[in-house]
Amino acid sequence: MTIPYGRQDISEADIDAVVNVLRSDFLTQGPVVPAFESAVAAHCGAAYAIAVNSATSALHIACLALGVGAGDLVWTTPITFVASANCARYCGAEVDFVDIDAVTYNLSVDRLEEKLIRAEAAGRLPKVVIPVHLCGQPCDMQGIHALSKKYGFRIIEDASHAIGGRYKEEPIGNCRYSDITVFSFHPVKIITTGEGGMAVTNHRQLAIHMARLRSHGITRDPAEMTHAPDGPWYYQQIELGFNYRMTDIQAALGLSQMQRxxxxxxxxxxxxxxxxxxxxxxxxxxxxxxxxxxxxxxxxxxxxxxxxxxxxxxxxxxxxxxxxxxxxxxxxxxxxxxxxxxxxxxxxxxxxxxxxxxxxxxxxxxxxxxxxxxxxxxxxxxxxxxxxxxx
The missing domain is CATH 3.90.1150.10 (Aspartate Aminotransferase, domain 1)
Structure with missing residues (x-):
């Protein structure tokens, strides 16, 4: 296309940041991923950030960390990329949809409340609701959060479109009204890591769990092990996890892009x-x-x-x-x-x-x-x- 609908903006500083990693000792599992996580967490005002290889992976481990599994129900908006629903299916849960608001095109709080009333009467309430900030426009998170307190569901904000935006004068991603917020860094998004995503949260145990899930379910923390380590080399796989890690090469690009x-x-x-x-x-x-x-x-x-x-x-x-x-x-x-x-x-x-x-x-x-x-x-x-x- 002569004029694409979206494209990345890569500066010389971005290129230099990536080259510096390529010349360093660590192409992955080095110091740049934590630095990128810290930069995003600081921007959002969130306590923890977990970088992964895509926003889809972030949605998946967010669902797992909240205990989504077979027999559970997850609701989201129908006007979104399929990943917002697929993440629940990966966990064995069922998916349903809530119609959108006619003006913002985000999940309608009025329709959500109506559906929750019917679901409560039927004994089939959702475990998790995933509102999506379509195009970057924040959902009515205060309204959704109030309903979560009444009906007992957890909230994952799919903010794949929304890093750099604000809701009620505060950064999207501060998790004031949610358990976990997820960002995407695909090349057409607001900032890019090539491919990549991140989950942010204010809950320490959710952060620990998601960090473990992104790396095969493995821990090196003796406090999480079933018995004392056999030696300094020791690690344990304590659950079934995934290889969802972000590389330092990707994180270097993201860290540089955060400056802009x-x-x-x-x-x-x-x-x-x-x-x-x-x-x-x-x-x-x-x-x-x-x-x-x-x-x-x-x-x-x-x-x-x-x-x-x-x-x-x-x-x-x-x-x-x-x-x-x-x-x-x-x-x-x-x-x-x-x-x-x-x-x-x-x-x-x-x-x-x-x-x-x-x-x-x-x-x-x-x-x-x-x-x-x-x-x-x-x-x-x-x-x-x-x-x-x-x-």
Whole structure:
């Protein structure tokens, strides 16, 4: 694509940081991963951070640390990447979805409360709820947290889109309203480690458990062992874990990128304001910035007012792609995926998610996007098809 929907921003300082690790004694399991963890924890105001090889891995070990297993139920939003639901399935749990808010596109607190009332009556409450900060916009975490106290579920914030954002003037990731928060560092995200993720928490035992799970379930701490160590070489695998470690090479890139995190998010807000102005008076709905939050603005999603344009959703999307504009759609409702369809979900149970899917298009958004490129995106969006204008 001439203009991709997202791309990394790599500086010479980033490259130097990676090269320094390549020339060091430790390519993995060295000092840079803990330094990166400390930087993220400090930024968020969280007590602990556990770096892993992807946000999917972080979601998986977060579920396991909270005791999710066979027979349990985990709820999340249908408008998210499949990993937000898959993490529960990896643990043997069942998954259900809560419809989205019509304005923020995040998990609706009203729909959540209604579903919880029905679930309590049926004796089938969720063990964990995973709200997703879609596009970087924080969910109503205060409302979700209040319901967790009433109905007894735990909370994992999927903040894969949201590092650098704020909720109620505090950093997303401080876990004030959750047990664990998860970030993604994929190349199209706000900062990158190439591939990678992180879980942050204020609970020491959750942090210890997740750190052990990311490394085969192995401990070298005598306090966790079944008997005294045989010698200084000794370690024990005390549970079934995984090889989910992040390398020092990746962490070096992430640690360097953290220096520009606020700059990256501020630039995304500048780009969003430009899009807002360019799209003013067009038959599209531009993203809302909720008064309770400061979005990380990983994505800029518009919704087409289809009754006011001369084309279908698909025609607009395809024309942009053919024109070299790397638009995307975040996301196909998870319950529409064949794997989840087999579990009997009815799209009619999620009317707002269905409306969103019928109208949403993600426009290009990344720090190096120029004003001229934004103008081109909007011009292509409104370009004539045949003898008719789109808008």
């Amino acid at each position: 995190l606020n700059e990256f998010v501020a630039k995304r807000h500048e780009l969003a304001r430009t899009y807002d102005e360019l799209l003013k008076d067009r038959p599209v709905t531009t993203p809302l910035q909720h008064e309770d939050g400061y979005s990380g603005l990983h994505l800029y999603v518009i919704r087409l007012k289809l009754d006011a344009i001369h084309a279908t959703h698909r025609e607009v999307f395809e024309r942009l792609r053919v024109s070299g504009i790397g638009v995307n759609l975040h996301y196909i409702p998870v319950y529409r995926q064949p794997y989840f369809e087999q579990q009997g979900f009815d799209p009619a149970d999620f009317p707002e998610a269905e409306k969103y899917y019928a109208e949403a298009i993600t426009l290009p958004m990344f720090p190096a996007l120029t004003h001229a490129q934004q103008v081109e995106v909007v011009q292509r969006l409104t370009t004539p098809i045949g003898h008719q204008t789109l808008f």
